[in-house]
Amino acid sequence: MRILVELPTWLGDAVMATPALENLFLAYPEASVTVVGSYVATEALKAHPRIERVVVDRTKAGGWRPLNLYRLAKELGRHDLAISFRSHPASKLLLFLTRSQRRALFDKKGVGPGHQVEKYQRFINDVTGRNDTPGALKLYWPPKRYDRPTLGINPGATYGSAKRWYPEKFAETAAAFADRFEILIFGGPGERDIAGDIERALRSEGVSNLHNLAGETTIPQLCEAIGGLDLFITGDSGPMHIAAAYRVPTVAIFGPTRDEETSQWMNPKSVIVRKEVDCAPCMKRTCPIKTHACMRDITPQQVFKAAKELLEP
Incomplete structure (x- = not known):
């Protein structure tokens, strides 16, 4: 199984999405995972051992964005499941253009109240059909050891x-x-x-x-x-x-x-x-x-x- 994940744009939102991602990966333990997103989001999360491919979205850098999205979709290719943690129309178009078998877009108005971490988890539960709860935030870069406090x-x-x-x-x-x-x-x-x-x-x-x-x-x-x-x-x-x-x-x-x-x-x-x-x-x-x-x-x-x-x- 091949899964495509478009990450949230902002660094903080990408980190807050990590509990939902952990549960997504648990739901599909054998899946091959590609992530696409902003430079800061992909840089923060690319050390995850389940992520096999990282693609930076530069479709806003210049030119006609719909054409840039078409080119990005061709680069990403078709997946069995394509999801986006974003609710922007450009994300909907990107997922559509990949021609992935199943597609899911985050709906920030439809996930209910609460912490952003909980909202992301409800979205992923809708995708997986499970009732997982979000754990702690998780990054895989090793913390630095300082000589002094x-x-x-x-x-x-x-x-x-x-x-x-x-x-x-x-x-x-x-x-x-x-x-x-x-x-x-x-x-x-x-x-x-x-x-x-x-x-x-x-x-x-x-x-x-x-x-x-x-x-x-x-x-x-x-x-x-x-x-x-x-x-x-x-x-x-x-x-x-x-x-x-x-x-x-x-x-x-x-x-x-x-x-x-x-x-x-x-x-x-x-x-x-x-x-x-x-x-x-x-x-x-x-x-x-x-x-x-x-x-x-x-x-x-x-x-x-x-x-x-x-x-x-």
Whole structure:
């Protein structure tokens, strides 16, 4: 049997799909599996031992997308089962063009309420006809081993600025832990500026035991580096879900998004810090009323206290 899986586009969503994927693979233990998706999603999941073929979707890179999808479908070929964790019309067209025998598309409006992990699992249960429950998030990149206890801070959020806490507040929080941890600053290529602001603020306070990794890691290296941390302080982001997959003690700072849908899944050492304001969660990329109170009013002292309590035996 041959199975084609189109992964969610975003890094965090791809990681949240891993429990459903594990159950899909258990349902079809002899199947040959091909995955297709965005570069970040395929990079994160390609180490899975059941995945035999990985194809990056570059159909939005240029040209007429329907023609690009036709070419991608021809490259992928026909499968016995083709499923997509996306609900975009382009995904429906891609599956159709593969001429696969059986096709299933995620319906984000039809899977019911709950955490995103649970929604993905309901979708896969509809495909397999089973009643599996989702386990923990799972990535197969080996966690890095550090010489000293290490704190990671992740100030970025690809979705938009509304999800980002402030660099000076990250710096103040990290400085409070500088006597206990080496400090790593994480971020993607587009987050070098905010990471640089944090690095400069820390160095101005005399903190030298830090490394700025923003824009310097591949996705596998990011997974490995986060996987070995002793503490992680982050916003609602893809790296937050990577940390959950490795059960890293994590303080997750939430503002405009729904923590009941996208918080860390099954991480026993996880705590959420958020400010209850009337306008949250608005689910907007940028603050629509320009106050950003949901993030502005969260203090470094609150985050430090939450992290300290998390580390207590």
